[in-house]
Each structure stands twice: as C-alpha cells, then as structure tokens.
Amino acid sequence: MRDWWPLPTRARSALVAGLACAFVFTLGGLSARHFVEVRTMEQSRFLTTQALTQFSFTHFEGTRYDGPNRPDFPVANTSLDGTTFEVVLDSGQAAIRSHNLATYYPGQPPLPPLPPNIVDPHRTATFGKGAVAGADNNLEDRTFEVEGLSMRLPAELVNPPGRSGYFFFSGLTTPLAVPEQPEYVNATVYVFVEPYYTERALGGVDGALWIGIPLSVLLVAAAAWTVAGRALRPVGAIRAEMAEISEHALQRRVPVPAARDEIADLAATTNATLDRLQQAMRQQQRFVADASHELRSPLAGLRTWLDIARSHPDQADWPSITDRALGDIDRLQALVADLLLLAEQDGKHxxxxxxxxxxxxxxxxxxxxxxxxxxxxxxxxxxxxxxxxxxxxxxxxxxxxxxxxxxxxxxxxxxxxxxxxxxxxxxxxxxxxxxxxxxxxxxxxxxxxxxxxxxxxxxxxxxxxxxxxxxxxxxxxxxxxxxxxxxxxxxxxxxxxxxxxxxxxx
Known part of the structure; x- marks a missing residue:
C-alpha cells in the first residue's frame, strides 16, 4: 500500500512538529489571552465599584461639600475624577456628566434613575458616532458596562452673579437649579466600567502572540528537522553499508550507534541477521561441497569398475562388478533420498x-x-x-x-x-x-x-x-x-x- 503522505521522514517530522507546536501554542496563547482579559476586566469592575463606594463615603458622612463657585478655593477632587460617570436626579435629568460624556454626547439621553438605596451592576450603555467624531472619542460605537448606585447628595446654597437660591453641587461652571430649597437631593450615580486597561493589556498579549507563535513554530520545526536529521544519520550509514554487502562480502556489518534506541536495536538486529545469513551461507557452501564429494565418490567408483570391465570384457568378473555397481547405486540412492528429505524439512515451517x-x-x-x-x-x-x-x-x-x-x-x-x-x-x-x-x-x-x-x-x-x-x-x-x-x-x-x-x- 502506497504511503498517503509522500514526504521524506525528516520533512514529515518537521511539519508534524510545527503543526503540533502551532496548535498547542495557539491554544495556549488564546487561553492566556482570555485569562488576561477576564482578570483585567475583573480588576476594572473592582476599581469601578471601589470608586463608586468611596464617592458615597466621601460625601455622606455629615460633611458638606464646598461647591465650585467659591473663587478662593479650587474644585475638590473626588473618586470619580478620571472616570466616565453620570449623575441622574430622580426627575430623570442629568445633573453632572464626566468631561468626555458631556463633550462628545451632549444629546445622549441620561440613564434612568434607580429607586432609593438600590445598586445596579448589570446595566449597559451604547454610544454611536457622537457630536464630535474622531480618534479622541473613545466612546464612539461602543457598548459599556455601567454600575449604578442610588444615594442622597448634598445641595449647597450658592450666590452666583445675577442668581439666587439653592443649587445642587456639581463640577459644572453653572450650578444646576433645583425647584425647592433642600439640603440633600436623591440622585443615582452611574460609573462606566472602562475597558481601556484591558485593551492595552490585550494589545501587548496580541503582539506577543503574533510574533511569538510563528517564531516558536519555526524554531520547533527547525529543531525537529535538525534532530530528525541527526537521528536518521545512522540509518543512512546502515543503508550505505547494506548496499555494499553481497554474497561475497557477508563478513561486513553495519555500524551500531552508541545511543541505546530503536535505531541501535535495528542495527543490532541487522547484524544478527547478517550473522545468521553468513552462517547459513557457509553451511550451504559446506553442504554443497560435502554433497558433491559424497556424490562424486560412488560415481567415480562406479565409472572405474565399468571402464575396467569395458576395457577387458573377456577378463572381467561380471558378478563382482555388478555387485559393486549395485552397492554404489544403492549408496547414491540413499544419499539422494536423504538430501531430498533434508531439503523438504528445511522448507517446512x-x-x-x-x-x-x-x-x-x-x-x-x-x-x-x-x-x-x-x-x-x-x-x-x-x-x-x-x-x-x-x-x-x-x-x-x-x-x-x-x-x-x-x-x-x-x-x-x-x-x-x-x-x-x-x-x-x-x-x-x-x-x-x-x-x-x-x-x-x-x-x-x-x-x-x-x-x-x-x-x-x-x-x-x-x-x-x-x-x-x-x-x-x-x-x-x-x-x-x-x-x-x-x-x-x-x-x-x-x-x-x-x-x-x-x-x-x-
């Protein structure tokens, strides 16, 4: 049956090793990439929850927040700084939005407010092109996980020029007016789980995979090619020696590699086979020589007696010559029968x-x-x-x-x-x-x-x-x-x- 994959053993070994390496490394790389993605997203969710919790602790323990309208004090930093967030009043009005959300999506409808004291970690928000498109708009055509927390936020009485009344605190230049004069307002704070850290980590992993996997495959294939060549080198030596061995050079033997492996076993078995073949050849040659001698002796004796009798027919002792001839014929017959029996037994298995x-x-x-x-x-x-x-x-x-x-x-x-x-x-x-x-x-x-x-x-x-x-x-x-x-x-x-x-x- 013809080999269905007609490639040299060396090339076949390199190809199989390369394919196996590509499969294993790709599977391992994808698994590692998935692990990095899951862990970094878990970290992003944890940081989002932590920022949301810290924000509530910062503002609701009996302290008052100094709003941005105090000209002699800067706006205070909060745990939401640097994140994408949105604060929605119970009326459904967006009170505060992060800079990127307010800049690129001013017309984006706010998320719905939550009932009091409710946490919602499973909401999503989808963004389209936005008012300003481009490379700086990192929200464009994306869907984000959003964590929400319903809480009470303090309202502060400020006196901007030309206005009076109670205003909800915010990081806006113009505070948001509220219809009454409360000290606190009910609002829902939404913080977006940002995948940017995960994407940067995956970018590094993808770059390593795109470069590392092909290089690893090529390295393993080259190593398999080299190792297979070295492993098959004794086979070439065995083949070359076997090509030189003939019936007249049965004393030659194939080289046995020093390594104790299957090729060494093959060489040892080949030498053992050559030993048996040489022994069989010697035995056959000796047998042929002995058989020819044994056959020649009675034939020579029979011919001698017959030549003597023919040369001197009147003086020949024909009964004695006949007895001797019959004896030689019997001996030849027994010898031929034994030779045939040996040949028959040698052929039986x-x-x-x-x-x-x-x-x-x-x-x-x-x-x-x-x-x-x-x-x-x-x-x-x-x-x-x-x-x-x-x-x-x-x-x-x-x-x-x-x-x-x-x-x-x-x-x-x-x-x-x-x-x-x-x-x-x-x-x-x-x-x-x-x-x-x-x-x-x-x-x-x-x-x-x-x-x-x-x-x-x-x-x-x-x-x-x-x-x-x-x-x-x-x-x-x-x-x-x-x-x-x-x-x-x-x-x-x-x-x-x-x-x-x-x-x-x-």
Whole structure:
C-alpha cells in the first residue's frame, strides 16, 4: 500500500512538529489571552465599584461639600475624577456628566434613575458616532458596562452673579437649579466600567502572540528537522553499508550507534541477521561441497569398475562388478533420498498436527529390526516402552527419527542396542543407546552436522550417508523437541525429548 503522505521522514517530522507546536501554542496563547482579559476586566469592575463606594463615603458622612463657585478655593477632587460617570436626579435629568460624556454626547439621553438605596451592576450603555467624531472619542460605537448606585447628595446654597437660591453641587461652571430649597437631593450615580486597561493589556498579549507563535513554530520545526536529521544519520550509514554487502562480502556489518534506541536495536538486529545469513551461507557452501564429494565418490567408483570391465570384457568378473555397481547405486540412492528429505524439512515451517504413540512405535521398530537382523548385523535389541506415550507429530517422520537412531546404534554397537520410552510430567523421552566405542564429549554436537565423520570406527565403509543424525535432529526440532547425546557408561546414548500431547476425547 502506497504511503498517503509522500514526504521524506525528516520533512514529515518537521511539519508534524510545527503543526503540533502551532496548535498547542495557539491554544495556549488564546487561553492566556482570555485569562488576561477576564482578570483585567475583573480588576476594572473592582476599581469601578471601589470608586463608586468611596464617592458615597466621601460625601455622606455629615460633611458638606464646598461647591465650585467659591473663587478662593479650587474644585475638590473626588473618586470619580478620571472616570466616565453620570449623575441622574430622580426627575430623570442629568445633573453632572464626566468631561468626555458631556463633550462628545451632549444629546445622549441620561440613564434612568434607580429607586432609593438600590445598586445596579448589570446595566449597559451604547454610544454611536457622537457630536464630535474622531480618534479622541473613545466612546464612539461602543457598548459599556455601567454600575449604578442610588444615594442622597448634598445641595449647597450658592450666590452666583445675577442668581439666587439653592443649587445642587456639581463640577459644572453653572450650578444646576433645583425647584425647592433642600439640603440633600436623591440622585443615582452611574460609573462606566472602562475597558481601556484591558485593551492595552490585550494589545501587548496580541503582539506577543503574533510574533511569538510563528517564531516558536519555526524554531520547533527547525529543531525537529535538525534532530530528525541527526537521528536518521545512522540509518543512512546502515543503508550505505547494506548496499555494499553481497554474497561475497557477508563478513561486513553495519555500524551500531552508541545511543541505546530503536535505531541501535535495528542495527543490532541487522547484524544478527547478517550473522545468521553468513552462517547459513557457509553451511550451504559446506553442504554443497560435502554433497558433491559424497556424490562424486560412488560415481567415480562406479565409472572405474565399468571402464575396467569395458576395457577387458573377456577378463572381467561380471558378478563382482555388478555387485559393486549395485552397492554404489544403492549408496547414491540413499544419499539422494536423504538430501531430498533434508531439503523438504528445511522448507517446512508448519508443525505436524497428528498424534503418534512413541511407545508403540518403538516396540514396532525394535521388533522389525530384530527380525531383519541376520549374520554379522545381528544385535541384541532390547526395548522398554511405557504405554500411551503420545506426542503430536507426523507418524512417518517420527518413524524416520527412530529408524535413523537405530541404524546408527546398530552400525556401531558391539552386541547390544537399547531403546526406551518414558513418560514424565509434560514430556516423552525416547532414548537409543549402544555398547560401541562411544563419542568423545568434544564431538557430541558435531555428529549432528551434515556429512560429519569422526574416526575409523564411524567411517564411511561402516555404511550410511553421514546425514542420518542431521535428519533426525531436524525432524525432532520441527516437532518442537530436542535431540542430544547424553552421558553413558559405555557406548553412545541419544536422547530425544518431545512435548506430551493430550489426545482429544481420551
């Protein structure tokens, strides 16, 4: 299946890292921006409430306010200075407005008055273009939160030129006249929650995000590109080395990085595979050389006898020549059969699924060998087998294992061959021993190699092809078992171990 994203690994890593960084940083930046916006607006609301509360405390604790008409005193500062505010009388008339509100929106209807002793923190006010538009009009086309507080404000008797009576105090040049002569008037003070501090803070955050996020994405992508390149550099070295390795240079190995990571594991696995491949190649070459030698010997002997007989047909001992030729042909036939069997076993990967009673098989093979053994080949073959020694496998192949072990034991025994089958907790053990010369411990593994010959006692003229034990071990391993040479007081003792099988329905 073709890769749906045909990009080099290095570029893909940088792109994925950059996209992930952009997503995470954008999400984090927006979250931070929202946090700043919420906190600064909360602070603006708190300052608005604090200014409103301080204004009420300043003017309603039995003190009187000196109005702006005293020529020898300046207008007193209050907590509303510098804010956008509006004072509305109970009549609905705007008594006082902040400078920006009075300048840019003189015709703006006042907010409705509140009932006495009421606080309203949830009102809003919307402004349009205003009487004076421009950059200085920071109220234009905006909606503001407004906090209102109903309270009593003191009224002061002033005497401006040409007028007399009670006037409500204010920061206006001309005080506002009231219809009666009270000392206090009911009014509602509205203070606007100004978002300017929040907007300035968000402007700084937005600038940092617009610059920081792209730079961070580029930095992370460049870092991912560099790191991926360094991480893939050993892969390039492995690829270059693998390209140079051929069947004539299997001794070469790929470099293993010093870092203990997946690439190092890949290099180590590759070298282990090359080790097995080199070993298999050597084994194949040795096998081919041995097989060609083993095949060449009987063919050369057969050709020699036939050439002699053809050169001197009147002097040839044709019965003897025929016997020798048939012997060489039998040997060739056995060798070819064993080679074909080894090739067949080497190509198999699926374990057999039948069931075989090794005890019955051992009894049968021992009885057959005792019946066929005559003359010099006669041996005392003893068999001790327990019943129901069932293993999972192919009957013909397991029979070949036992037959090869018996052939080997009969060929080298002095007088006695012993066969035993025992059942343990989870295994079945097959043992075949002889009272022959035995095998030195140093050669106990080598005898299972193909075409292995140890000494004169186990030489070619003793019969066999040199493949019997190799075939027996190969078949045993295919059945999940083991075949080895064990210690014995006399002769050789071969031990094959198989997993015990539970026969369905038994």
């Amino acid at each position: 699926q374990a057999p699924s039948g069931f075989v009673d090794l005890a019955a098989l051992a009894e049968e093979q021992s009885a057959e060998r005792r019946y066929l053994a005559v003359g010099a080949d006669a041996r005392d073959i003893r068999c001790h087998a327990e019943t129901e020694a069932v293993v999972q496998g192919d009957p013909a192949q397991l029979e070949r294992v036992l037959r090869n072990l018996l052939d080997n034991a009969v060929r080298h025994a002095e007088s006695t061959v012993s066969v035993s089958v025992t059942v343990e907790a989870a295994t079945v053990v097959l043992e075949v021993g002889d009272d022959g010369p035995g095998i030195p411990p140093a050669d106990r593994e080598r005898v299972f190699d193909r075409f292995t010959r140890l000494d004169d006692a186990r030489a070619r003229d003793a019969g066999g092809t040199g493949l019997g034990l190799a075939i027996a071990r190969t078949i045993t391993r295919r059945h999940g078992g083991t075949l080895r040479l064990a210690d014995s007081p006399v002769g050789a003792r071969f031990v094959a171990t198989f997993l015990r099988a539970d026969v369905p329905g038994s």
